[in-house]
Amino acid sequence: MSLLHSARAARRRRARPAQAGAAPAADERAVFRGAALPWLLLAPTMLVLAVFIYLPALRTLNLAAYRANVILGTRQFVGLENFTALLQSPAYLQVAAQTLLFTALSVGLGLLLSLSLSWLASRPLRGAKVYRLLLIYPYALSPAIAGTLWLFLFNPEVGVVNTLLEAAFGIKPRWLDTPVLAFGLVTLAAVWKGLAYNIVFYLAAIQNLPGDVMEAAEIDGASPAQVFWRVAWPLLTPVTFFLVFANIVAALFDSFALTDILTRGGPYTGHAGATTFLVYQLYQDGFVNFRTGAAAAQAVLLLALVAFVTWVQFRLGERRVHYGN
Template sequence: MLSPGRARPTPDAGENAVFRGRALPWVFLLPSLLILAVFIYLPALQTLRLAAYRANVILGTEQFVGLANFAELLSSPAYRQVALQTLVFTVLTVTFGLLLSLGLAWLASRPVRGASTYRLLLIYPYALSPAIAGTLWLFLFNPEIGVVNALLGELFGVRPRWLDTPVLAFGLVTLAAIWKGLAYNIVFYLASIQNLPGDVMEAAEIDGATPAQVFWRVAFPLLSPITFFLVFTNIIAALFDSFALTDILTRGGPYTGNAGATTFLVYQLYQDGFVNFKTGAAAAQAALMLALVAFVTWMQFRLGERRVHYGS
């Protein structure tokens, strides 16, 4: 029994927060659903439809070909070369990008004078758009007026043709992609390192573990959740965010074999769709890339529960 002078406790507002009617939640969701439908779902369905047609954009005609666009792509030597180059590019950028980011984040987390300045300089490239980053690398490695060739010419008497040699061009785009993704990875790694349990690290040091053992045996397993997340985000970035760097630095060239040495899947899609106006082939490539992203996402959820340690 409550005394007359004591106020009756009121229930938590969150416990009784319910919608008055079944239509009200859909009213709140309607703006988001409309935006998703107009800019994502409908274009995706249209892309899947175009993949089954061979269209002439100039004449405005379409011819139903079924799965012929997919068959031509998968049997094309040029497309297979592009797919292989994309695979090598993705493996290199993800592997070396994460290793370098983890090492720099670990060093930046140490208690040294001016640590905040070092961290700011490491994170700064994240503020640059891929187009600006590509322009910077273009000026640095321009064979004629680039700063890098000027230094190499003065010191060693060599001026490599970075943009004209297939191996050098591929390496240049890969290095630019790794550099562009460093800041994004460092932000996540730095935040995770700063939240590592200090008592566990100190216990390992007291037990006689070397700094390398503390890092690989203690810190790295505790960083596995963020590493797992960054692996898949970097894979998606390598598949799609390489377009601006490739377009500004090499435009997919130089030509080697059946395709350009730096032509990746997303750039091949752009060339077929917006340069050669092969809308059916471009739509088929978009559908294949959509399936690839779906597979990567499925692998992320499937492996996340088995290979990642989320304990403290």
């Protein structure tokens, strides 16, 4: 029997006498007197969703079947031609591959660092509240401000990072001009920006771990590493499952501001910019090149990608989530 199962069993044995005389809670359910009242209460929300989400989504899906230009006012029905052109474009395929790599790195590194920092911040030590506040503070910054901070820090000529590197090692890397360095810089900026959001959830989950379960595992002779991986980690899988999805969506959509401020999609390598991701390519085609039909097709493909990733996550990941106490 694993440490987690034995700890849970010990907890149930201790709680059983207190629960023996407890009366079952009454089944309280909200009862509406008519069928119209629930729909009336839902009407404002449904109206907002229809105006700002459903109708624009339907119009985007319709526009994806046209070759359209807002400036010229032209519109020609082309069916699936926009989709086939994108899927056959080397530039778009490179952008898609870069986006998937960026998403995997930012989500993986972000969750690993967030969990590690949250576990350390949850330890009882002097000034813990100050440390937690400093860890959560970046969540208050908008992506545009975060991108500006990183731009000042890693400016090749006057940035603080290059000033220190030149003084210590005599080197001044071209962070924004070298494809690999630019890609890594945007990835690290995205990881840093998302740390605070993840830490908020992980800290709350860690502080609500059942102390008696952890103590029972320690009494059974488990080491600190075993307590974490065999007791704490299974209990943290529900919040991790949620954060994986939230971070994937953030990597696919919220990377626009960081990319636009730091590199504007460059530097150019292969068929596209090294930091041009799907959402930035969509912006370029829709609002810079005014290829509205192609941009709408990219929006549909991006939505399909999010739906596929979500399906894979629920299909493969949900069975590893432990919801029991």
